[in-house]
Amino acid sequence: MASAVALAIASGGTAFAQENNQGFGDIVVTANKREQSLQKVPIAISAFDETAVRAARIENFRDVVLRIPNFYADSVSRTQTSIAMRGAGSLEDSPGSDQAVALFVDEVYVGENSGLDFDFFDVERIEVLRGPQGTLFGRNVMGGAVSIITRKPTTDTTATLEGTFGRFNQIDVRGMLGGALISDTVMGQIAFSSKNSDGYARNEVTGNRLERDNTQSVRGKLRFHPSEDFDANLSVNYMRDKSKGIARKLYGDVPAALNAPDQLDVTQQDMDGGYDRKAYGATLRLDYKLPIGTITSISAYRYGLHRTNVDLDGTPLEIAEFKLQQNRVKQLSQELRLGGTAGDLDYVLGVYYLNVKLRRNEFLTVEGYPGSLFDEIAPGGTVAPEGRGQYINTESYAGFGQFTWHVSDRLRLTGGARYSWEKKSGQTYCLQDGILCSAYLLDVSDHWSALTPKATIDFDVADGIMAYATVARGFKGGGFASDFPDAESARAGGSFDPEFAWSYEAGIKARWFDNHLQTNVTAYRVDYSDLQVRQINGPFTIVGNAGKSQVKGVELEIVARPFAGVEIFGNYAYTDGKYKSLVLEDADYSGNRLILTPKNSFTVGGSYTMEFDADSSLTLRGDVLYKSKSYLDVSNDDLLTAKYDGVVNLSASYLFGGGKWEVSLFGKNVTGVRTPSTAQDYSVFFLSGDDLAAGKRVIATSYNRPTTYGVTLRWKY
Template sequence: MNSGFGFKLVLLASAVVPHMAFAQTSDVGEPAAASAPDLSGEIVVTAQRRSERLQDIPASISALDSERLQAAGVVDISNIAPRIPGFYAGGFGASRPQLYIRGIGTRQFDPGSESSVGVFVDESYLGRTGGVLGTLKDIERVEVLKGPQGTLYGRNTIAGAINVITKGPTSTLSAEAEAGAGNYNSYDLFGAVSGPIAGDALKGRIAGWRSYRRGYVTNLTTGNHAQGLDNYGGRLRFEINPASNLKIDLIGEIMRDTGPSFQGESVGSTLNPNGILLGKATLVVPRTGDRYKQPYTTDTDYNRHVDAVTAKVQLETELADIVSVTSYRKMKYSDDRDFDNTVFDVIRQISVEDSKQFSQELRLVSNEDGALSFGGALNWILGVYYYDDKSYHQDTFDFGADSVVGEGGLDTTFGNYRTKSLAFFGQATIDITSTLNFTAGARYTEDRKRADLGGTTTDARPLVPAPFLQRNPEKKFTSFDPRFTLAWQPTRDLNFYASYGTGFKSGGYQYTPLSAAQAALVFDPEEIKAYEVGVKSVFLDGAVRANAGAFRYDYSNLQVSRVTLLPDGTTPSLITNAGKSRIEGGELDLTVTPMRSLELSLGYAYTKARYLDYVAGALDFSDTRMVRAPKHSVNLGAQYTAEIDDNNDLTFRVDYAYLSKFFHEPGQAEIRFGSTIPLTAESGYGLANARITYRMGDWKLSGWVQNLGDVDYRRTVLALPGQVINIYGQPRTWGFTLNWSI
């Protein structure tokens, strides 16, 4: 490992003040919205499948608790990214997120492929990418685990994992409510009630929410709006304690999204700013000069239904705890939009997906006081995991009068997918001395996949040349992923660690194949070898916390999705494997609390991510930068609380997040890779948020602004042959929120 810069970060953090002590609030230094930082507080996480103090875990983990989520105005997982060093989130909308941790991620969203960042809600894996961006309401905390999590979390966590833990029932009656309003006709309603139903034997919690925001992109043709939010949902939880050593958690959740989907601005290419994929060559795209106001042929329409049930059973025995997590999740969505994103009637795309997933995990977790723990010197976990997903995805391309086909052309691609996965895993930590411990773990995974892919056409062009149906035989992918960690903790507040582990992301099938030959193409699994060293430290009786790490990833068969123009004239979206890649970097997470009323935080990540060997047809991307991996990302936060009296205070909070230049497409914006590639570079930008909260006993009144500087930036781009479509991020938004809780 030769990332000298990253190692300097580790040395800096460990040498700041050699003899200090440091308390926790959260691993990213985000303070509560309406109260001064609690220097005595400890945050406990379950990232390693058992409850542990965050600073004791020898791994890079960040966490946001419920107060910090509320203070940040978090709507979904993508809002967390600017508060976590090395975490990037973009995408086309709720059904097409793009999550990247330390330069590793994916923009694939179909059932044939899967995310590189695993998202878990109450230990239930969200297998379909279209369902991971749910509204984060009534949340206890969110944990972000960086680096491959192959041992305890398994496949498709090659970049990391995100744990969302919802609030559970309480032993006493409690309630909370929230109402807010802001610009773009936005409003937000939330309520929750929790408490005992039959004493400690049965407790319950029910929560519901409704969020609306008019879209910030205007269709000048119709006057309607895209890029909005229209969501409602609810969650019901029961905690059953039939015996002192038995606990049963039952969780049911629904989520509904409707209204307009995403829309962007067509900017053509460097050779032809009027370029439109499959549009007539004579078309001239009108320019409005306002990226948020564009004429489109049709309005977008989006609908998503998600239903989920999770059952968690925990039985404590003298030797070990037996934990069972059973989950069933169903999702349907449809997405209808003007694909060419212009005033011309070229292509309309209608996407539909229907998926059902079942998972079962069974774990044995050592009891610290049990005989098999040898007086607490050995902690271990053994488990088995099963996953089954059935999905159907279809895309319909409806060609209009301004297309090269002419009005009435209709092409359809579709696929039936089935994924079954079985894994066995285990991990053990042994105390070599009172301050030195060693952890070894491994996971064996076996995925079995199959896909029947097809297409239809009305005119034998321009996308699907002829009807086809390709029935792919079952494909098996296997992986053995070990992990080793050595940790030295000389004091409670100083923790050094070094780790090595591997990760695995399953192979799969294509998204929109346009022929049987393309449908038969299977891409290989990704593999990673990860090295990391780090330190977690607490100084000055909790006034300073400095966590740092350095890492290196050796990557094989990175899966890259590109819309490609083939010699036969078709333009499929194909996934291919980049031969080898390397990522090196370092991170620093610093929180300083010079007084109880003031907290300052700094997060910094340096990432050097390059393709070492990546040839795609006639293009050689070797020795170019990887996509969505800015070299520098900075997160700054400051909070000051002025106490008025025992029940009243005023809190001021500002946050700033900066990303240096990065690229949405391979080729680092060089014209030699195509006429659209120079338009896919994203200049560095920074986003600032501010919030003022006045607390009056059980009430809180907040005024907030997101994107304070009204900065223009792109959430992502769609790079097509001869055409780039920009999907812009949210402009300045502001509003007021009233909270009440008992």
């Protein structure tokens, strides 16, 4: 890297000195709870502004995951998504657990995985912070944070309307209307999104299409801004998802009598599966400027009811099926903080409260294929109880503060800490005929606390070049496992401990050649203690803590504008993560690689814009995404892996004169790369003991989406 920079300096920058070649503008982010230029924030952060979100067609959480180094997701369904960043992640998704990477929408924490998959629309900016962010962000931010900022109403009357028609009869409609209402001090805005498609997979048993989309969302905002000293923003949102069909496949040594189709998108399921989800919420943000700083209050309520049914085994038989998985969440949160500047000192002080009531009920069928080991264990075989569930009430309190001292015009020192205390209590239980059964009903309760400090030094080496180093501690509370088939395993499962991390990070953010080349480099190491892990093997679920784990790596982001109308971008991450100590049920996995952690990942691409008369233009854009092999299980089984081996996305957009109309042609995953989005070992359900002893295997999986393409027509006022 140093030689490349030296070569660029030696060249005198002539390649970047083209006349009328506009350099980079500043992307303003709020990672430190105040507005700053992205290049001035001493944090490893990737940001997409509104233009980038639209150009890259970032429409949901999965699109963000693909485009960020060190970010990965395992998704059984929209309501069962596990995410990881820099090695921090777990497949455990019970109500008594938490995600290691946190999602925030307008600074409101979204913790449960059943609520992660929603339509991104009316987005002003997406910020992805890598590494522990436990000082200023909500809770449980071990691996990183994804912060989605939606647009605020303004006094300007604005409107957009766009429609998309694409492969698989995709029909999407989005729109927004906003502006001043009663006067220039009161503004309003409403945005909506409707996504529909016939689905890319087909079920030969029912004759229906699978992976169909049918989602509607709306967000309304009201803003009262009577003076520069006071700003009140009320936001309400609603989402309804009635999408149908969840495709599951088997591969490996599948019994010949099942005649499993070879095509990835053709299944033989006795049940199509699908979703019945609704969610709504409200957020009230108040900002009041005082002589000592700005007081910010963020009050939020969220409700979600997510029902899913899925044929887990993907066969015409009732081997493993969720007849119903229902998640009901009620969340109330309040943050109050004071931020400002006193002389050479920037500061943020605050308190935080969160209450989450989450209940999950699961009604499932578990049987064995005739002659399988499971059929021998449970002949005829539905395992009792038929249902199981968990209710957890989480209360979290925190106080936090962060101070940045501007020692000189070039040197800054930052120190901060957060003290968190949280309690989880509730019940783990079984269900029979839809009501509580006598097999087990366990009361669970525990509490944890932690101090998570952070210290940073950053220095302007030269104009446009900043170097920084950070040490920070991360914390994620303990919890309680669920998914137990009987009382004995439920009592033995018990609770799992909280996990901690110490992160050490150094980086350089630089702009060269009059803002025509930007290079951001980060090197880091994270030492984890008691990393929470989960292993699934057929009907058996094992949850525990890894004693010690470590991940280290390098991240590189480059953007260049060498000529007028040309932008070239790329990011790369090298990640080396291992369980230094991990034993589950007497199986020693020490030395294995961390799950959901590809060793190499990158995105490279570019765009070219040609300007014409009357302010019309044509923009061509393309990118290639790659993530090397990632293990989906702590055993590091080569049959339980995923790899994104060169996903190519292309688009061409023509902006008509006047700037009101735009038409775009797009193709996503045009190379047709297919890889498991999740995978579980279901061998015990389909194979005999002798087959298992001989090393035969059957894996149940879902795959990522195939090639999609279409056209979008957009109008803007």
